[in-house]
Each structure stands twice: as C-alpha cells, then as structure tokens.
Amino acid sequence: MLEIEKINVSYGDLQALWDISLKVGEKEIVALIGPNGAGKTTTLKTITGLLRPFGGEIKFLGIVMEKMAIHKRVEIGISLVPEGRGLFPGMTVLENLEMGAFTAKGRSCKDETLEQVFELFPILKNRKKQAAGTLSGGEQQMLAIGRGLMSKPKLLLFDEPSWGLSPLLSKVIYEVIGQINSSGVTILLIEQNVRIALELANRAYVVENGRIVNQGNSRNMLNDQHIREAYLGTESV
Amino acid sequence: MNWQVFAQSLLFGIFVGGLYGLAAVGLSLVFGVMKMLNVAHGELLMLGGYATFWFFSLYHIDPFLSLLPSAFILFLIGMGLYKGLFSPLAKLHEEVKIKNSLLIGFGLSLVFHNLAIRLWTADERSVSVLYSGWGFSLFGLRFPFIRFSGLVLATIVILALHQFLTKTYFGKSIRATTENWESAALMGINIEKTSMISFALGATLAAMAGTIVSVGYAIHPAMGLEWTLKALIVVVLAGLGNIGGAFAAGVLLGAVESVSTLFVGPYMEVVGLVLFLLVLELRPQGLFGKSIG
Numbered sequence: 001m002l003e004i005e006k007i008n009v010s011y012g013d014l015q016a017l018w019d020i021s022l023k024v025g026e027k028e029i030v031a032l033i034g035p036n037g038a039g040k041t042t043t044l045k046t047i048t049g050l051l052r053p054f055g056g057e058i059k060f061l062g063i064v065m066e067k068m069a070i071h072k073r074v075e076i077g078i079s080l081v082p083e084g085r086g087l088f089p090g091m092t093v094l095e096n097l098e099m100g101a102f103t104a105k106g107r108s109c110k111d112e113t114l115e116q117v118f119e120l121f122p123i124l125k126n127r128k129k130q131a132a133g134t135l136s137g138g139e140q141q142m143l144a145i146g147r148g149l150m151s152k153p154k155l156l157l158f159d160e161p162s163w164g165l166s167p168l169l170s171k172v173i174y175e176v177i178g179q180i181n182s183s184g185v186t187i188l189l190i191e192q193n194v195r196i197a198l199e200l201a202n203r204a205y206v207v208e209n210g211r212i213v214n215q216g217n218s219r220n221m222l223n224d225q226h227i228r229e230a231y232l233g234t235e236s237v
Numbered sequence: 238m239n240w241q242v243f244a245q246s247l248l249f250g251i252f253v254g255g256l257y258g259l260a261a262v263g264l265s266l267v268f269g270v271m272k273m274l275n276v277a278h279g280e281l282l283m284l285g286g287y288a289t290f291w292f293f294s295l296y297h298i299d300p301f302l303s304l305l306p307s308a309f310i311l312f313l314i315g316m317g318l319y320k321g322l323f324s325p326l327a328k329l330h331e332e333v334k335i336k337n338s339l340l341i342g343f344g345l346s347l348v349f350h351n352l353a354i355r356l357w358t359a360d361e362r363s364v365s366v367l368y369s370g371w372g373f374s375l376f377g378l379r380f381p382f383i384r385f386s387g388l389v390l391a392t393i394v395i396l397a398l399h400q401f402l403t404k405t406y407f408g409k410s411i412r413a414t415t416e417n418w419e420s421a422a423l424m425g426i427n428i429e430k431t432s433m434i435s436f437a438l439g440a441t442l443a444a445m446a447g448t449i450v451s452v453g454y455a456i457h458p459a460m461g462l463e464w465t466l467k468a469l470i471v472v473v474l475a476g477l478g479n480i481g482g483a484f485a486a487g488v489l490l491g492a493v494e495s496v497s498t499l500f501v502g503p504y505m506e507v508v509g510l511v512l513f514l515l516v517l518e519l520r521p522q523g524l525f526g527k528s529i530g
Contacts, residue, residue: 070428088413
C-alpha cells in the first residue's frame with residue numbers, strides 16, 4: 001500500500017534521514033521504533049508532505065507523491081494523528097471533528113463517521129460543545145484519533161499515541177488502534193514505548209540516526225537481544 | 238464640564254471606534270491565518286474610500302450601495318497582492334516571514350500613497366450626500382445619521398463575519414488554520430487557498446471601513462499610515478488574532494481618545510499610544526486574549 005524507496009530528508013544543512021526504505025502492506029500494523037531524535041517523526045512528516053525529501057520515492061497505492069501537496073494526500077486516503085495531538089484548542093470538540101472531515105469524501109459521510117467515532121469514544125459525545133483545549137490528556141488523544149478517522153483514511157499514521165498518557169490509558173488507546181485496524185484501516189505508528197508498540201504491530205522497523213538498522217516480525221523483535229537491551233531495559237534470557 | 242458634553246464626546250468616540258474595530262478586524266484576520274503583518278492595511282482602506290468616492294462622483298452611486306462594488310474591487314486587489322507579493326513568503330520560517338512581510342507592507346504603502354497623490358492629488362475628499370446633515374436627538378445627544386449608520390453597518394459586517402467564521406465550513410477552516418496551520422493542512426485544508434481568501438477578506442473589510450470613512454469623515458492619500466497605526470493599537474489591545482475582541486477594543490480606543498480630547502485637547506493621539514504601551518506592559522496577551530501558560 002505504502003512504499004518508500006531510499007528517501008533522504010534534511011533540515012537545512014542537517015540531514016535527518018538517510019536512504020530510508022520501508023513498506024506497509026494493506027491492513028497491516030507496522031511500527032517504527034527507535035530512540036528520540038532518530039528520525040521517526042521526520043519519516044511521518046515526509047509521508048504526509050509536511051517535509052519534502054531531496055531524493056528517493058514515496059508511492060501510495062501506486063501513486064507517486066513526493067511532490068503532491070499536503071491536502072491532496074489527505075484526499076487520497078492518508079491521515080495523521082500528530083505528535084502532541086495538534087488539536088485546534090480554541091475550537092469545540094465537534095468543530096475539531098468536523099475539520100477532520102474537511103475533504104469531499106470525509107464530508108459526504110460526515111454524520112455516519114461521527115456516530116462511529118462517538119461509539120468508539122462515548123466521552124467525546126458528552127463533551128462535544130466543549131473547547132478542545134479544556135479536555136484532559138486522554139480525552140485529547142481520543143479526539144485526535146477521532147479527528148484522524150473523520151477523513152475516512154485508508155492509511156492512518158500515529159505519532160506517539162501513548163505520549164503523556166498513563167500506562168492504563170495507553171493500553172486503552174492501543175486497544176482502540178487495534179479495533180480501528182480490524183475495521184480495515186492500515187496503520188503505521190511510531191512509538192517510544194517499544195513494548196506496547198511491538199505487542200500490537202505485525203511488523204516493525206528500528207530507526208537509529210536516521211537509518212533503518214533492523215526490521216522484521218514484531219514477535220521476533222520482542223525477543224531480539226539488541227532490542228531488549230536498548231529499548232526494553234531487560235537482559236535477554 | 239457638564240455631563241452632556243462628556244456624553245456627546247463619548248458617543249462620537251464610539252462611532253469612530255466602530256471603524257477602528259472594523260479596520261483592525263481585517264488586519265487581525267490576516268495576521269491570524271498567515272502570521273504576517275500587513276502594514277499596508279491602511280492603504281487598502283484608503284483605496285476602498287477612493288473607490289466609493291469615485292463611484293459617487295462619476296456615477297452618482299450612493300456610498301452605502303457602492304460599498305459592495307468597492308469591497309469587491311478590493312477583494313480582487315487583495316487576491317492579486319497575495320498571489321504576487323505575500324504568497325512567496327508563506328514557506329519561510331515564522332520569524333523571517335514576519336520581517337519580510339513588514340518590508341513588503343512598507344513598500345506597498347509607499348507605492349499606494351504616492352500613486353494616490355499622482356492619480357487623485359493630495360486633496361482631502363469626502364462624499365457629500367444629500368442626507369449628510371440629517372440626524373436625530375436622543376436624551377439631548379446628537380446622533381448624526383451618517384455616523385450612526387456607519388456604526389450600525391460596521392456592527393452588521395462584524396456579526397456577519399462572526400457567523401461566517403463559526404457557522405460555515407470554510408470559515409471554520411480559517412479558524413483552524415489560525416490555531417494550527419500544520420494540523421489544518423493535515424485535515425485536507427488547502428492552506429494556500431485559505432490564506433489567499435483570508436488576505437482578500439482582510440482587504441474587503443478595509444474597503445468597507447474606507448467607504449464609511451469617506452462618507453462620515455474624509456479621505457486623502459496619506460491617511461493609510463494613520464489607520465494602520467490605529468488598527469495595530471487595537472489588535473494589540475484585543476490580543477493578536479482575536480477577531481471578536483478587536484471590534485470591542487476598537488470601540489474602546491475610539492471612546493477613550495474622544496473623551497480624552499476634553500482633557501488633553503490635541504494630544505489625544507498620545508492617549509491611545511499610552512494605552513497601547515500599558516497593555517503591552519501589563520497584559521501582553523491583550524485585554525481579551527487568553528493568558529499564555
């Protein structure tokens with residue numbers, strides 16, 4: 001579904017990604033893990049078009065899209081739940097969700113999707129007239145996810161969905177991500193909480209210093225010695 | 238001093254303050270969406286005033302009617318200015334962007350100012366309609382028809398803008414872009430188009446203010462800077478990007494300036510600037526802005 005071939009991205013003179021290649025297949029959950037500053041967010045930003053690569057190729061459903069405008073990528077089915085949620089704090093919960101359905105496709109089935117989102121997160125329905133900035137951290141993450149679903153994406157990207165959440169809430173959010181995937185949405189997520197990400201994902205890539213250093217089935221990765229030592233804080237048995 | 242003189246100055250201050258508010262709302266809208274300060278905003282207001290003046294002088298169209306074509310002309314000029322001059326700045330880093338937008342704005346204001354002198358001379362002009370002298374009295378206060386209807390019109394325009402921004406999809410996308418443009422783009426909102434329309438709307442609001450100024454007051458080529466300054470003071474009083482607050486702050490500035498003439502005479506301009514400095518010092522988020530953090 002998503003094919004990234006050797007992309008290189010830089011911020012000014014500073015190169016952040018070096019020949020990153022990755023693939024996400026239809027209905028998969030793929031995790032991108034790695035330490036802070038490794039280039040995970042940069043990779044997602046490049047997929048959404050917030051950053052432009054200076055080399056390499058990105059294809060989504062066979063469409064080449066390195067030069068495509070950000071809003072066009074939403075139209076063809078890519079949605080991002082951004083780092084730190086990126087809500088519109090002064091707008092109401094309902095308005096935030098409406099903005100999620102801005103594309104023609106999203107708007108045509110807005111009411112229906114809205115019902116689905118409220119079913120997934122009933123609390124949002126009770127708070128729909130409230131300004132998004134007044135929600136708790138967990139509710140804000142739910143709103144960000146709900147908003148990401150409003151455009152009816154084929155591929156949903158998550159940037160640190162457990163950021164700032166308690167372990168219990170993270171678990172809830174990850175269960176929801178699993179449910180979203182079962183409803184047919186492909187998922188690419190990046191996460192610092194490596195265990196929770198690997199437990200949900202089918203496959204994973206490890207990014208370090210802007211390069212992909214390892215990849216594979218996430219079950220195997222949970223048992224990988226380097227990953228256990230570097231990210232899970234446990235010695236291999 | 239008797240209360241009637243005081244109340245009359247207050248009333249006239251509110252009339253002119255409505256126009257400050259209208260001028261500031263356009264500047265605030267543009268700043269909110271694009272994080273660019275268009276210091277040629279006052280010149281756009283001047284052009285709107287001249288458009289109305291010429292519609293009246295050449296074709297005898299009533300200014301309250303020519304408001305619409307004048308506004309439309311400025312909408313188109315706004316789109317052109319955005320496309321030609323401001324849009325290339327959009328990709329720049331925020332700090333560089335605002336500096337460059339200031340330079341372009343100052344350049345534009347000089348061009349428009351001198352163009353206006355060339356084309357229409359430096360004379361002060363005013364649209365004098367048949368009903369210029371009409372008015373009514375209430376509680377012993379004088380309500381000149383033109384200034385009163387100018388305030389009513391400004392209020393209607395602001396309310397309409399408010400409805401547009403809170404009730405329509407496109408209006409909401411303007412607010413979303415103001416709050417977080419990256420997220421807005423990720424929703425599928427076309428930021429370039431939203432910015433262009435917002436800039437054109439800003440010019441339209443300036444033109445409407447200019448029209449009302451040309452009827453109730455006077456227009457001349459050098460008026461732009463004066464109005465940009467008023468609009469800036471009001472935007473700072475209200476808090477950057479706060480559109481509803483800008484109108485209220487405009488009325489407040491008008492009222493304070495006007496009443497202060499009773500005490501400090503011609504130094505009333507200073508009072509507005511002192512108010513500006515006080516707000517910057519004591520409440521930098523603006524009178525109606527939310528405190529940060």
